[in-house]
Amino acid sequence: MRECDVLVVGGGPAGIAASVAAARLGQKVILVERYGFLGGWSTIALVAPMMTFHSGNRQVIAGVGDELIQRLRKHDATPGHIPDPIGFTSTVTPFHPEFIKIEAEQMLLEQGIEILYHSLVTEMVQENGVLGAARGYSKSGQFTIKAQAFVDCTGDGDLIYLAGFPYKSGREDGTPQPASLIFRVGNVNFEQVRSYMDEHPDQFVLDHNTDSTGRFSALAVSGFFKLVGEAVEKGDFSVPRDRVLLFSGVIPGEVTVNMTRLPSVDVDNWEDWSRAEIQGRQQVLQTFQFLKKYIPGFAEANLIQIATQVGLRETRRAVGEYYLTTEDILAGTLSPDRIGLGAFPIDIHSPDDAGLEFYDNKHPYGIPYGCLVPKGSHNLWVAGRCISTTHKAHASTRVMPTCFVTGQAAGVAAALMVQENQTARTISITQLQETLRNQGAILD
Numbered sequence: 001m002r003e004c005d006v007l008v009v010g011g012g013p014a015g016i017a018a019s020v021a022a023a024r025l026g027q028k029v030i031l032v033e034r035y036g037f038l039g040g041w042s043t044i045a046l047v048a049p050m051m052t053f054h055s056g057n058r059q060v061i062a063g064v065g066d067e068l069i070q071r072l073r074k075h076d077a078t079p080g081h082i083p084d085p086i087g088f089t090s091t092v093t094p095f096h097p098e099f100i101k102i103e104a105e106q107m108l109l110e111q112g113i114e115i116l117y118h119s120l121v122t123e124m125v126q127e128n129g130v131l132g133a134a135r136g137y138s139k140s141g142q143f144t145i146k147a148q149a150f151v152d153c154t155g156d157g158d159l160i161y162l163a164g165f166p167y168k169s170g171r172e173d174g175t176p177q178p179a180s181l182i183f184r185v186g187n188v189n190f191e192q193v194r195s196y197m198d199e200h201p202d203q204f205v206l207d208h209n210t211d212s213t214g215r216f217s218a219l220a221v222s223g224f225f226k227l228v229g230e231a232v233e234k235g236d237f238s239v240p241r242d243r244v245l246l247f248s249g250v251i252p253g254e255v256t257v258n259m260t261r262l263p264s265v266d267v268d269n270w271e272d273w274s275r276a277e278i279q280g281r282q283q284v285l286q287t288f289q290f291l292k293k294y295i296p297g298f299a300e301a302n303l304i305q306i307a308t309q310v311g312l313r314e315t316r317r318a319v320g321e322y323y324l325t326t327e328d329i330l331a332g333t334l335s336p337d338r339i340g341l342g343a344f345p346i347d348i349h350s351p352d353d354a355g356l357e358f359y360d361n362k363h364p365y366g367i368p369y370g371c372l373v374p375k376g377s378h379n380l381w382v383a384g385r386c387i388s389t390t391h392k393a394h395a396s397t398r399v400m401p402t403c404f405v406t407g408q409a410a411g412v413a414a415a416l417m418v419q420e421n422q423t424a425r426t427i428s429i430t431q432l433q434e435t436l437r438n439q440g441a442i443l444d
């Protein structure tokens, strides 16, 4: 049996930030991850780019997430934060997913964190009325890890579910945002794509505030509405999507395509999940063939990689001490107990049809500490995709930069609990905020 002070489960943006933050405060940290690498959806599901570290021209997210981006720069594995060519949000941060695996892992190792890969947590164990250990499976058999504090960075809220805390999924009727199987395509002729965009601006969602140089510092496409419509009419495209959605990364001629749409994947239902993987690959094939046949610049394109698995936008969300709402986000509410800021708008991929529901936010908003604390929790926090929000608010907080923010805060809170012999609900918010600021986080 292993023992640690803080156990972090899940190695995505939230888990990377939580474990580094807790270890920097002198805690013995173990991170458990079911795959053999870090990055979460950024590497498993090929989700890119990161959106967003900025509100307007102001950087509102820093800390561990931004440190990781700066480390990628030395490999030319990111251009950094650049204006969003679509104008969806302030900046986007393209990155090379393989360097996320390398640099995130290095960051954890430098802090002395033990990483246990290929390990799936399947049980939470109570000791004397509080959580005392997590159990799970690896190829070596069952493992048990005792800890004083636990941070659920599984994206799916596995720990809250296994520990019996209440949770919600999806909108009022329980339907979550659709899932997507993302894929990479190479040998795309960017000049041909750009010429078509220049000639048919009405066919695209574009940021008309950036000049052509700024707009094209990265290739980002949300549009080709007419060509998608033609393909649908001719029976060449039946994926429930109204547009081409793709982004360039850091490799010349290569794009990440985010166009498949798989309705209602229930994370508790393995048959549902298997169906989505199969249907996803069928949609990838059809989408790739559609791009080659209809979209200028794609005639000679190659299919390079399909993501390791379907990316799930929304699964379980904690019911926490506080529940972040649309109103909080749109009003830019800065609650006194905030642990960081978010700036991404509310962007909901419709579970019912091909559309997008979008609510722009002009100001950053504060994320209250209570969103990280499952109601009544003593020594368990949630961070990342599964924090306590409404369905609509989740459509803003779920993005990777914001997951780094909540991860770092949960890691610091867990460390302070252990250090000060407190509980999740009694730690000093002032001390939490001060420590976060000392670690480079932005709270104002």
Ligand SMILES: Cc1cc2nc3c(=O)[nH]c(=O)nc-3n(C[C@H](O)[C@H](O)[C@H](O)COP(=O)(O)OP(=O)(O)OC[C@H]3O[C@@H](n4cnc5c(N)ncnc54)[C@H](O)[C@@H]3O)c2cc1C
Binding pocket: 009, 010, 011, 012, 013, 014, 015, 032, 033, 034, 035, 038, 039, 040, 041, 042, 044, 045, 047, 048, 049, 050, 051, 052, 119, 120, 121, 122, 153, 154, 155, 156, 158, 179, 180, 181, 182, 258, 311, 312, 313, 383, 384, 385, 386, 398, 399, 400, 401, 403
């Ligand atoms: C299709 C799609 C498009 C998106 N587009 C964007 C975008 O353009 N920009 C953006 O910034 N964000 C985007 N997002 C959102 C973003 O990628 C995720 O919400 C974010 O990665 C969540 O981070 P996380 O750390 O909470 O969880 P995840 O990234 O989901 O990581 C969770 C980790 O936990 C591990 N894990 C899960 N359960 C267990 C367990 N029981 N035991 C051990 N390990 C476990 C997983 O293997 C994984 O590594 C998109 C998401 C999807 C699905």
